[in-house]
Amino acid sequence: MTTERTAQPMLPGLRVPANRVSRRAISYWTARAVLAAAVVLLAEVGIAVGSGFSVVWAWIIGITFAAEAAHAVIMPRWRYRVHRWEVTDQALYTRSGWFSVHWQIAPISRIQTIDSHRPFGERIFGLANVTATTASAAGPVRIHGLDRELADVLLDQLAVATGQTPGDAT
Amino acid sequence: MTGAESGAGAEWLRLSPRSLVVRPLTDLVRLVPLLAGLLILHSDRGSDVIWGVLAAMAAVVTGLVHWSTTRYRITDERVYVRRGLLNKKVLSVARDRIRTVDVTANLLHRVLGVCRVSIGTGRNDWRPGQSLHLDGLARTDAESLRLVLLAAASPADQEIVRLRLAWLRFAPLTMTGLVVLGVLFGSVIQITNATDINLAKTGPVKHFIRDFAAYSIVHRIGVGVPFAMAGYVLIALIGYVAVYWNFRLTEYGAGTVRVTRGLLSLRATTISLSRLRGVEISEPLLLRAAGGAKCSAITTGLRVGEGAEHEGSVLLPPAPRQVAHLVAGELLGVPSGLVAGPLRRHGRAALRRRYSRALTAACLLIAGIGAATWARQGPAWVWESSFALVPLAVVVATDRYRNLGHLLSDGWLVTRAGSFARRRSIIGTDAIIGWRIRQTWFQRRSGLMTVTATTAAGQQHYSLRDVPVEVGLAVAAGATADLVRPFQLDVEARARTA
Numbered sequence: 001m002t003t004e005r006t007a008q009p010m011l012p013g014l015r016v017p018a019n020r021v022s023r024r025a026i027s028y029w030t031a032r033a034v035l036a037a038a039v040v041l042l043a044e045v046g047i048a049v050g051s052g053f054s055v056v057w058a059w060i061i062g063i064t065f066a067a068e069a070a071h072a073v074i075m076p077r078w079r080y081r082v083h084r085w086e087v088t089d090q091a092l093y094t095r096s097g098w099f100s101v102h103w104q105i106a107p108i109s110r111i112q113t114i115d116s117h118r119p120f121g122e123r124i125f126g127l128a129n130v131t132a133t134t135a136s137a138a139g140p141v142r143i144h145g146l147d148r149e150l151a152d153v154l155l156d157q158l159a160v161a162t163g164q165t166p167g168d169a170t
Numbered sequence: 171m172t173g174a175e176s177g178a179g180a181e182w183l184r185l186s187p188r189s190l191v192v193r194p195l196t197d198l199v200r201l202v203p204l205l206a207g208l209l210i211l212h213s214d215r216g217s218d219v220i221w222g223v224l225a226a227m228a229a230v231v232t233g234l235v236h237w238s239t240t241r242y243r244i245t246d247e248r249v250y251v252r253r254g255l256l257n258k259k260v261l262s263v264a265r266d267r268i269r270t271v272d273v274t275a276n277l278l279h280r281v282l283g284v285c286r287v288s289i290g291t292g293r294n295d296w297r298p299g300q301s302l303h304l305d306g307l308a309r310t311d312a313e314s315l316r317l318v319l320l321a322a323a324s325p326a327d328q329e330i331v332r333l334r335l336a337w338l339r340f341a342p343l344t345m346t347g348l349v350v351l352g353v354l355f356g357s358v359i360q361i362t363n364a365t366d367i368n369l370a371k372t373g374p375v376k377h378f379i380r381d382f383a384a385y386s387i388v389h390r391i392g393v394g395v396p397f398a399m400a401g402y403v404l405i406a407l408i409g410y411v412a413v414y415w416n417f418r419l420t421e422y423g424a425g426t427v428r429v430t431r432g433l434l435s436l437r438a439t440t441i442s443l444s445r446l447r448g449v450e451i452s453e454p455l456l457l458r459a460a461g462g463a464k465c466s467a468i469t470t471g472l473r474v475g476e477g478a479e480h481e482g483s484v485l486l487p488p489a490p491r492q493v494a495h496l497v498a499g500e501l502l503g504v505p506s507g508l509v510a511g512p513l514r515r516h517g518r519a520a521l522r523r524r525y526s527r528a529l530t531a532a533c534l535l536i537a538g539i540g541a542a543t544w545a546r547q548g549p550a551w552v553w554e555s556s557f558a559l560v561p562l563a564v565v566v567a568t569d570r571y572r573n574l575g576h577l578l579s580d581g582w583l584v585t586r587a588g589s590f591a592r593r594r595s596i597i598g599t600d601a602i603i604g605w606r607i608r609q610t611w612f613q614r615r616s617g618l619m620t621v622t623a624t625t626a627a628g629q630q631h632y633s634l635r636d637v638p639v640e641v642g643l644a645v646a647a648g649a650t651a652d653l654v655r656p657f658q659l660d661v662e663a664r665a666r667t668a
Contacts, residue, residue: 013639013640013643013658013659014607014643014657014658014659015657015658015659017657088656090652090653090656091653091656091657093657099610099611100608100609100610100611101608101609101614102606102607102608102609103605103606103607103608104604104605104606104607105604105605105653105654105657106603106604106624107603107604107652107653110603110604134603134604134624134626135470135603135626136603136604136624136625136626136630136631137626137630138606138622138624138625138629138630138631139603139604139606139624139630139631141604
């Protein structure tokens, strides 16, 4: 069901942003999900062993394992279908999320700063993210899971574009 | 900052020498509850006093340094503030970026004839210590500074509204009383901590508790509740009067409005009308029930919402609803339909969502209460009476739906939401600097989404919650056509059908 929905524009009337993020982002999201799951499962096993490993705990651990495994398989692929971005002369347009979907439109003329962050986790997978902030504290636009070289190109492109339009509309 | 760069002509000015007294005295005033506690309650701990004296001496020195190192200068283009002894810092702002000038004076300031001026600019990301303020300016200097900065030279001020004593009836209906109570409670805790005294074990309190416990439960409720309520009303009235006494909202000739208020601490906020991005009318439940409302300015650099009364954005204290509508309409220059008229509802799907959310929350609470009573073997009536949450949830959901709405008209976006704290925000569409659209899986199934306009003013984001997809997109495209149109699918087809 989800594949059908994501294949079409999920929001009637708003077109899909042109570019996908890097395919390596799937591996990155999977790794992140597996790590988070491992922490939860280890904590559960720790408590279970400490309290004498009852049947209830066996069930809880089993269910957690199944849910986390499903999450680690489904979430990254679903996310990859949703995450998209586009830069036009006028605006930065992104779509992100998976279960809940977020769209963001920020006019290039209102962008104040452009940063690129490379957290350790993303660096391992050769990824980077780009954040554009506007004068609104509520409006930073983030593009996660970009290919590192592409992020650099995008950073320069946005820097040039924002330099050309004066005013900040505050 | 070199001399040539910062412009010639204007000279660096100092704060008033009287401000030297302000800082040490403020710190001493903070010590008063502690000293009083020590004297009244006969604590034998003297070390705190020594520390207090040392702190006061340090305060005198920092006050001296603060005064001698703080300078300001106004040139034709910019305002400069220089401060710091070892780490020198020059802050500057272009004069055309100044939105508000906020002049405050607490009791001590007033005795000394000085005040604190803070200059509101378009930046929201001032780090602490980086805000453009001058603490301890002579009152006449502050007044001339305000006139220079916002070019409100014409003295022909026209009063829009002033405080009426009848408005005091709204005082107990807001949270102000609770805030005052919280502050009182905090200082009592501080005194008891500092003096190592357990208040509950002191004579008067012990007597009081013992006498009170001697009454029957009916008497206790019959006497205690009215007393508590009377006390609360009194505190709320005192809070209202202290904050809003002499409230006046006036319009100056040169496109600025000025709010003055305060009994002991005075505050005069000047807001440039051309920088006013909108007005928020908020009606907390009790205030709404009594036909009251309050207004705050949506502008860059002034905070809205929590703690707004400490900032300068208050345009109207709790007052009759009609006055709030009048103020909002007058300041924004919009027809009354925008500030008071009916809004476009969000439809049956939004109503269903209100019900399902409220009822889910109620069911979870009932289940939680049930589990707790079962586990602790409490009386069954606790769990049974929790079923009253169901009709309550229905009432709340209905009210939330009735309050949910929006309107786009003449370059203004109006949004309204909330039940316990209903808010209606009227924002100019030219202040919108981006859109966020959010659709959860549940919203997707019912064809709804939450459209949020982001702005640099006020709360930074204003949402149309659970609006039908088509309607929400039409609003976004209607408000900022250049921004949204390029990303819309088949605009032509849509325009033909519309």
